[in-house]
Amino acid sequence: MVTSNRSRVVVVGTGSVGAAVASAIVQQGLCNELVLVNHHPEKAEGLAMDLADGSEFLGRFVTIRAGGWEDCRRADVVVVAAGPKPKPGETRMQELGAAIDIVDPILRHIRDSGFDGILIMVSNPVDVLSWFAWRRTGLPRAQVFGSGAALDTSRMKTIIGETTRLDPRLVSGYVVGEHGDSQFVPWSTVSFIGKSFAQYLEDNRLRYPGVTLAGIEEETRRRGLDIKGLRGGTSYGIAATVAGLVRMILWNERGVVSVSTLIDGEYEYGEHDVFLSLPVALDGDGVGDFVDLHLSDEELAKFHRSAAVVRDHCRLIADRL
Numbered sequence: 001m002v003t004s005n006r007s008r009v010v011v012v013g014t015g016s017v018g019a020a021v022a023s024a025i026v027q028q029g030l031c032n033e034l035v036l037v038n039h040h041p042e043k044a045e046g047l048a049m050d051l052a053d054g055s056e057f058l059g060r061f062v063t064i065r066a067g068g069w070e071d072c073r074r075a076d077v078v079v080v081a082a083g084p085k086p087k088p089g090e091t092r093m094q095e096l097g098a099a100i101d102i103v104d105p106i107l108r109h110i111r112d113s114g115f116d117g118i119l120i121m122v123s124n125p126v127d128v129l130s131w132f133a134w135r136r137t138g139l140p141r142a143q144v145f146g147s148g149a150a151l152d153t154s155r156m157k158t159i160i161g162e163t164t165r166l167d168p169r170l171v172s173g174y175v176v177g178e179h180g181d182s183q184f185v186p187w188s189t190v191s192f193i194g195k196s197f198a199q200y201l202e203d204n205r206l207r208y209p210g211v212t213l214a215g216i217e218e219e220t221r222r223r224g225l226d227i228k229g230l231r232g233g234t235s236y237g238i239a240a241t242v243a244g245l246v247r248m249i250l251w252n253e254r255g256v257v258s259v260s261t262l263i264d265g266e267y268e269y270g271e272h273d274v275f276l277s278l279p280v281a282l283d284g285d286g287v288g289d290f291v292d293l294h295l296s297d298e299e300l301a302k303f304h305r306s307a308a309v310v311r312d313h314c315r316l317i318a319d320r321l
């Protein structure tokens with residue numbers, strides 16, 4: 001359980017994503033102390049100074065500094081956002097070879113520090129690397145998860161909000177499976193202003209010509225690639241997402257979010273030893289109860305397809321363990 005009198009977050013990797021995550025955490029005043037770690041220490045130092053320079057105008061004072069692996073020992077949350085710079089057109093799975101060479105040594109350092117908090121994997125391919133992080137660190141399953149489809153879920157809500165010109169936060173529901181091409185939306189979980197979103201769309205067919213569930217799902221899946229094509233990479237959406245996850249942990253909120261977690265025989269999902277996103281309760285103890293989504297046979301088949309993709313890629317790096 002996280003204690004409110006000492007909340008330390010360590011962000012490893014201070015590139016586009018790590019810097020945006022750090023900024024979101026500071027802007028929202030989520031912790032007492034933020035420590036930045038980078039293999040080029042001067043980059044972490046510069047970012048810490050830059051972020052700290054806004055202190056007078058922040059809602060809450062946060063100690064911000066550069067640090068090292070020893071700082072993980074007493075950290076409540078460690079966020080891993082180091083990796084190869086994603087290339088436009090490259091899929092997340094194609095990043096695996098370069099990513100594991102960067103992330104494995106980082107995980108060894110985190111483990112060797114004596115870290116016993118909650119590790120959030122952000123580096124891609126996030127499902128594969130979350131599984132690897134769980135195995136490499138030996139931490140309990142509740143304490144290791146990936147940001148996974150939490151971002152895709154937010155994207156799906158954003159697209160529905162943009163389509164309907166209503167607040168995206170009115171949408172309840174989840175994207176599940178791989179954070180990647182095989183992710184999917186079990187539409188039976190998606191509700192909007194008191195009814196299922198499918199029903200809402202049906203009731204307002206004339207208002208939204210051409211809008212379909214399949215279209216929204218595909219746009220959700222593609223959105224990361226589209227942003228990469230437009231501005232070279234994504235950072236602010238994932239940063240807001242990760243800050244939200246950190247808040248649920250440090251403030252012990254017990255939200256329910258679709259994050260990449262160990263699936264080990266829960267409900268009808270019928271999968272073991274694989275990390276995929278499903279809605280789970282999240283609080284100061286990490287990942288808690290699962291939600292039984294009662295997936296249809298067709299949705300279960302999609303879930304198993306996601307599991308196969310992730311498992312195949314885990315096999316490629318399993319011999320490192």
Ligand SMILES: NC(=O)c1ccc[n+]([C@@H]2O[C@H](COP(=O)([O-])OP(=O)(O)OC[C@H]3O[C@@H](n4cnc5c(N)ncnc54)[C@H](O)[C@@H]3O)[C@@H](O)[C@H]2O)c1
Binds near residue numbers: 014039101234
């Ligand atoms: N999960 C998600 O939804 C999501 C979204 C966006 C990006 N990402 C992932 O986040 C990661 C970072 O992306 P980015 O855009 O910030 O890239 P970036 O190139 O801007 O930053 C990469 C960071 O990794 C560090 N790094 C590189 N090589 C290293 C090494 N050998 N040892 C230690 N640190 C090293 C760099 O110093 C830098 O801080 C990538 O894996 C990317 O795929 C994930």
